[in-house]
Amino acid sequence: MPEPTTLSYLIVAALLFVIGTVGVMVRRNPLVMFMCIELMLNAVNLSFVALARELTDIDGQTIVFFVLVVAAAEVVVGLGIIVAIMRNRSSLTADDMAELKG
Amino acid sequence: MDLASDFVPPTIEWFALSPYIALVAGALVLLLGSLTPQWPRGWYGLVSATSAGVSGVLAALQFVDLSEEAPRTLVRGTLAHDRFGLLALIAICLAVVFTSMTTVDAASGRTNVADGTSRSTSDSLEHYALLLTAALGAAIMVTANDLVVSFLGIETLSLSLYVLAASDRRRAASQEAGLKYFILGGFASAFLLYGIALVYGTTGQTSMTGIANILASEVSVPRNDAMLLAGVALLLVGFGFKVSLVPFHSWTPDVYHGAPTHVTGFMASLGKVAAVVSLVRLFVVAFPTRADDWRPAVFALAALTLAVGSVLAIVQSDVKRMLAYSSISHAGFMLVGLEAAGRVGSSSANDGVSSALVYVVLYSVLAIGSFAAVSVVSGGGADGSSGNTLTSLDAFNGVAKTNPVFALGFTVLLLAQAGVPLTSGFVAKFGVIRAAVSTESYVLAVLAMVSAVIAAYLYLRIMVSMWLSEPVSGGVSPAASPVLSLSSRVTLACAVAITLMLGVLPTWLLDISDSLTTFAR
Numbered sequence: 001m002p003e004p005t006t007l008s009y010l011i012v013a014a015l016l017f018v019i020g021t022v023g024v025m026v027r028r029n030p031l032v033m034f035m036c037i038e039l040m041l042n043a044v045n046l047s048f049v050a051l052a053r054e055l056t057d058i059d060g061q062t063i064v065f066f067v068l069v070v071a072a073a074e075v076v077v078g079l080g081i082i083v084a085i086m087r088n089r090s091s092l093t094a095d096d097m098a099e100l101k102g
Numbered sequence: 103m104d105l106a107s108d109f110v111p112p113t114i115e116w117f118a119l120s121p122y123i124a125l126v127a128g129a130l131v132l133l134l135g136s137l138t139p140q141w142p143r144g145w146y147g148l149v150s151a152t153s154a155g156v157s158g159v160l161a162a163l164q165f166v167d168l169s170e171e172a173p174r175t176l177v178r179g180t181l182a183h184d185r186f187g188l189l190a191l192i193a194i195c196l197a198v199v200f201t202s203m204t205t206v207d208a209a210s211g212r213t214n215v216a217d218g219t220s221r222s223t224s225d226s227l228e229h230y231a232l233l234l235t236a237a238l239g240a241a242i243m244v245t246a247n248d249l250v251v252s253f254l255g256i257e258t259l260s261l262s263l264y265v266l267a268a269s270d271r272r273r274a275a276s277q278e279a280g281l282k283y284f285i286l287g288g289f290a291s292a293f294l295l296y297g298i299a300l301v302y303g304t305t306g307q308t309s310m311t312g313i314a315n316i317l318a319s320e321v322s323v324p325r326n327d328a329m330l331l332a333g334v335a336l337l338l339v340g341f342g343f344k345v346s347l348v349p350f351h352s353w354t355p356d357v358y359h360g361a362p363t364h365v366t367g368f369m370a371s372l373g374k375v376a377a378v379v380s381l382v383r384l385f386v387v388a389f390p391t392r393a394d395d396w397r398p399a400v401f402a403l404a405a406l407t408l409a410v411g412s413v414l415a416i417v418q419s420d421v422k423r424m425l426a427y428s429s430i431s432h433a434g435f436m437l438v439g440l441e442a443a444g445r446v447g448s449s450s451a452n453d454g455v456s457s458a459l460v461y462v463v464l465y466s467v468l469a470i471g472s473f474a475a476v477s478v479v480s481g482g483g484a485d486g487s488s489g490n491t492l493t494s495l496d497a498f499n500g501v502a503k504t505n506p507v508f509a510l511g512f513t514v515l516l517l518a519q520a521g522v523p524l525t526s527g528f529v530a531k532f533g534v535i536r537a538a539v540s541t542e543s544y545v546l547a548v549l550a551m552v553s554a555v556i557a558a559y560l561y562l563r564i565m566v567s568m569w570l571s572e573p574v575s576g577g578v579s580p581a582a583s584p585v586l587s588l589s590s591r592v593t594l595a596c597a598v599a600i601t602l603m604l605g606v607l608p609t610w611l612l613d614i615s616d617s618l619t620t621f622a623r
Contacts, residue, residue, distance in 0.1 A: 010303075033285050037288040048299050057306055060302060063302075070291075074261065074284075097278045100275055
């Protein structure tokens with residue numbers, strides 16, 4: 001088992017990011033799509049921490065805190081919108097959201 | 103190690119930060135209002151318009167001051183204090199003032215019969231507080247000189263806009279717009295952030311000035327160069343979503359269509375100003391040494407956006423969707439300016455920077471005015487489930503017969519969007535195309551002119567429908583009596599006046615355009 005290097009962390013982060021991206025594009029449930037976006041943000045956090053360690057620079061780790069706060073704010077707004085929609089309908093998939101098109 | 107003694111607090115220039123403080127103060131006053139009994143109608147709008155007005159005046163004072171002082175950075179290099187950002191900041195404040203006024207109008211134009219209250223949801227204080235926080239986010243975006251600060255600005259703007267788009271709770275279309283905007287906006291933010299991470303990993307910097315210095319000193323090794331380019335590409339994708347460039351534009355028509363009309367105007371102007379200005383600043387300040395790498399990508403995006411935006415615009419039958427596609431095609435024009443700015447060696451590269459800024463500032467006035475006019479015709483755009491039919495092109499039939507002055511004003515705004523001479527739209531289009539020609543991007547210049555002609559057909563369709571068609575007979579046509587309150591009249595009159603004044607006498611704009619390109623670094 002080789003020692004993990006910065007590159008291995010970056011590769012894991014890139015994989016997580018791709019999983020999140022694919023998830024947003026193929027899943028139809030807004031909640032799951034939203035979770036995939038969170039996964040993407042956390043993948044970026046992992047890269048920030050790995051890069052900060054590689055550069056021996058504290059900035060990258062500080063940025064992670066900012067990103068966490070932004071993600072939390074997104075949860076509040078996103079879940080608020082989803083709950084508002086669920087009040088009017090019984091089920092919710094992205095395919096139901098097809099009133100606007102053209 | 104004694105950390106406390108090492109800490110040097112940044113020097114804060116409070117006067118230079120006053121425009122932001124005015125916006126925050128307004129939002130806080132409004133939020134405190136939730137502890138008091140409901141204020142009389144229109145007061146919330148007055149507070150938000152006042153605080154945005156104060157902010158705009160403060161920004162204008164500093165804009166004047168900067169004719170003698172050199173541009174500089176604030177708060178340890180995180181915010182830029184230059185005319186480029188301040189002009190955009192003034193446009194943002196103007197957009198908030200106009201939107202506050204039209205929101206009061208849209209809110210009073212349609213009283214809520216369903217639950218017996220006399221006020222609709224959009225005349226609530228949250229609505230105006232969100233206008234101010236969105237403006238704050240946009241203000242931070244246009245002046246941010248640091249990628250992380252820029253990201254925080256984008257999120258402040260976007261989170262406010264998601265809620266505003268979904269703010270009409272009685273209308274399914276509005277909620278759908280909010281959800282679509284939220285999912286795709288969050289998706290775009292993730293790309294943007296990954297781009298920031300990769301650029302940080304290569305350069306060890308998040309400050310745009312710092313990145314530029316590192317890249318200019320040629321210390322990067324080949325492996326890092328691939329990572330840097332990937333980062334720049336991801337940044338471009340993220341901004342592409344925010345600016346709504348083709349192929350990242352798919353959310354724009356749906357969100358513009360579904361959101362309440364006065365919010366759509368706000369979104370179109372604020373979102374565009376903030377995203378375009380910070381995109382230009384990012385690429386011109388941080389990556390001038392990599393211009394040969396990003397310019398082809400910008401070229402391709404600009405060409406695609408111009409072509410697809412204008413062609414798809416003319417096949418729409420709903421005015422809000424038409425204006426949404428037209429905003430996409432306008433974004434293409436702004437990118438033509440950025441492409442010209444990418445010819446770093448050329449003496450005309452600065453023309454590209456100033457023309458893109460002037461274009462987006464003039465467009466923001468046009469967008470607010472046009473959507474305010476649509477809002478008047480459709481009665482605020484919210485009438486329960488049938489909200490979408492009222493913004494169809496048919497609703498505009500014969501508007502000129504019932505209200506010729508209003509129709510004339512809207513026509514001026516549409517002509518300006520089409521780029522007819524003697525309007526601000528012509529000055530804007532002429533600027534970017536001249537910049538493209540003088541940097542020898544002939545292909546883009548020709549494409550821009552062709553797409554302007556195609557898009558002109560779209561504006562002509564709305565005008566024909568207003569001036570030449572008979573009003574819809576039978577049934578109550580909402581256009582038969584456009585509700586024009588005082589605040590709507592003032593907004594439309596101001597938008598038309600700005601459009602004509604800068605169109606007939608563009609000298610002021612041309613005089614300052616040179617000073618716009620000196621960035622704070």
